[in-house]
Amino acid sequence: MTDQPAAPTADPAIEVAIEVVGLRKSFGDHEVLCGIDFRIDTGEVVCVIGPSGSGKSTLLRCVNLLEQPTAGAVTIEGIDVLDPETDIDAVRARIGMVFQSFNLFPHLSVLRNLTIAQQRVKRRSKDEAIAVARKNLERVGLAEKESAYPAHLSGGQQQRVAIARALSMDPDLMLFDEPTSALDPELVGEVLAVMRGLAAEGMTMMVVTHEMAFAREVADRVVFMDGGRIVEQGAPGDVLGKPSHPRTREFLARVLDPTHVPASNPLDGADAEAAPRSSGDQSPPRADGHGH
Amino acid sequence: MRRSTRQRLVRLGFYALFVAVVVLVAVSADWERLQRSFFRLDIAGEQFPDIVVIAAKNTVVYTAIAFVGGLVFGLVFAVMKLSPIAPYRWLATVYIEVFRGLPALLTIFAIAFILPIALGVRVPGGAVGAGVLGLVLVAGAYMAETIRAGIQAVPKGQVEAARSLGMSPSRTMVSIVLPQAFRLIIPPLTNEFVLLIKDTSLLYIAGTSVTTKELTTFARGEASTSSNATPLLVAGVLYLLITVPLTRLVAWLERRQARAR
Secondary structure, eight states: OOSSOOOOOOOTTOOEEEEEEEEEEEETTEEEEEEEEEEEETTOEEEEEOOTTSSHHHHHHHHTTSSOOSEEEEEETTEETTSTTSOHHHHHTTEEEEOTTOOOOTTSOHHHHHHHHHHHTSOOOHHHHHHHHHHHHHHTTOGGGTTSOGGGSOHHHHHHHHHHHHHTTOOSEEEEESTTTTSOHHHHHHHHHHHHHHHHTTOEEEEEOSOHHHHHHHOSEEEEEETTEEEEEEOHIIIIISOSSHHHHHHHHHHHOGGGOOSSOTTOTTTSOOOOOOSOTTSOOOTTOOOO | OHHHHHHHHHHHHHHHHHHHHHHHHHHHSOHHHHHHHHOOHHHHHHHTTHIIIIIIHHHHHHHHHHHHHHHHHHHHHHHHHTOSSHHHHHHHHHHHHHHHHSOHHHHHHIIIIIHHHHHOOOOTTHHHHHHHHHHHHHHHHHHHHHHHHHHHHSOHHHHHHHHHTTOOHHHHIIIIIHHHHHHHTHHHHHHHHHHHHHHGGGGGGGOOOTTTOOHHHHHHHHHHHHTSSHHHHHHHHHHHHHHHHHHHHHHHHHHHHHHHO
């Protein structure tokens, strides 16, 4: 296998960054995604929310083929990633991915974490790779940590390095898989601040998150998933402010007030009586409501 | 207070037991006869310098070749055992089961005598070459399993992170997985190295000449010529002089690495 495949050329006229059609994914007998149609336009920031097990992370992982879909189509900037002819490594090099558990390479210094794929995949010279890496470390506010090893960084710092690592590949779009869920509450803010900055710069972002305040403030669109389906989507003010579906209302009520959880099966929001949300629901959900 | 007193008494009891055993052994041993059979300084002196410049040197050289060769075999078969292609997995399984299951002595014998007759293949390096190849095959089988376990112990997220950056499967293995796997398996690999040092004593089955003898064969020869076991004792001391500094060195390296991480 070569590390330098011919990079598929993106047509700048194509406005669709990610397009997913009829996507299904099963693990054994369990169907996690039951037919998802979904798209993200270039420059759009989309937050995907929903209860644990709703399939939102699986959907994200199907986009860069970390999970192989059972059926359906996934297109990245017009390239069919499920086509066996497609060089998936070349497509992935253009999609930045940030994981819940950071997944920094523990045997490499921070700087090397940022340069290794630039040199091995993008074939950049060492000097160029280091220059790009330093620029991105500065972007996430960790310029002084370049010679540290991941184990010596806090969770928030590790996640910022992970974002810088993804950015160093100059991706066209970024995927975030619950990027703050593994962090201590006091470290969430620094990571969200970096992501907020990215969104402001016009990066195309798909963010699976439990941070409702972030979704409300930063997202162009919020997608609510439950039971392997997209239940509703729309502007954050609509989905989070006046959700039309009872399952969305139930989920939001629980996220905003964990003590609200009814005695019935907490995952089955559809059957639970849709509790009226507390008055003054214009107030943004609290950022610490990521208790899943 | 009472409990600590009792603990002190118990500890004292164990010390006393230890001293008693040492004294008993010292008193009951026939020191003079021991010295006559195993500690003849004149015979020990006659072993030098050959036992070092020929025998010990050969032991170290054979071990090094077998270890490096075993590492290569182990790596190849470990990756094959994890291959998505079934025939590769089967081949690796057969190799590992056969050479881990057979006594090393039989493997060396087979390479040295059965292989040339059965296939007309002669291993370069003569008897020693055949013997060392046998050791390589055995070491490779053990190391394949060790390396496989090391590869599998690297978290899945590491592979996902590397692949999501666009690295190919082989690049991910070489740059991300193997460096972490080898850090994890330094202790079992050290163990394998020490076992190999001792297994070189089995090379005699392939046949040896004056210049190719390793420590044990050399010492056995000298012991029978002099009708005295002193050369075996000298060989034993030399084995420990090789293995103990090595294991101490690895332990030190590990501690240093643990601190750096």
